Amino acid sequence: MIHQKSGRGRPGGEGGRRPTAHCSPFYNGAVEQYTWTALGNFDFTAETKKLALPVLVLYGKDDPFGMRMVETVVSSLSSADVEFVLLEKCGHYWHECPDQFFPSVRDYLKDTR
Numbered sequence: 001m002i003h004q005k006s007g008r009g010r011p012g013g014e015g016g017r018r019p020t021a022h023c024s025p026f027y028n029g030a031v032e033q034y035t036w037t038a039l040g041n042f043d044f045t046a047e048t049k050k051l052a053l054p055v056l057v058l059y060g061k062d063d064p065f066g067m068r069m070v071e072t073v074v075s076s077l078s079s080a081d082v083e084f085v086l087l088e089k090c091g092h093y094w095h096e097c098p099d100q101f102f103p104s105v106r107d108y109l110k111d112t113r
Helices: 029-039 067-076 098-111
Strands: 054-060 081-087
Touching (some): 054 067
Parallel strands (some): 054 081
16 A cells, blocks of 8 residues: 655656756766666565554655656655655655655654654
């Protein structure tokens, strides 16, 4: 189940957007390609489908991996109670948007006690 709160809900919209230079000054296409090649065919879908726990998924809107990645992650958590939060003006790392990250984590922890 995906919880939808103000500014939260199921990922979507730009689906499959590819990284561009403006996403992050640290993005390197060669590194991305090398990473995916090195990962090979790792697929943890069968394991993540078994997770029947509350899960907070925080995702930066400007993450160079694009929305397709987070859509895959969230859909693989089909038995979990997922809360998805899209962090505006944020890339791949939480320290790019601490003013959004920490309140989201605090709210989630308060709500899941």
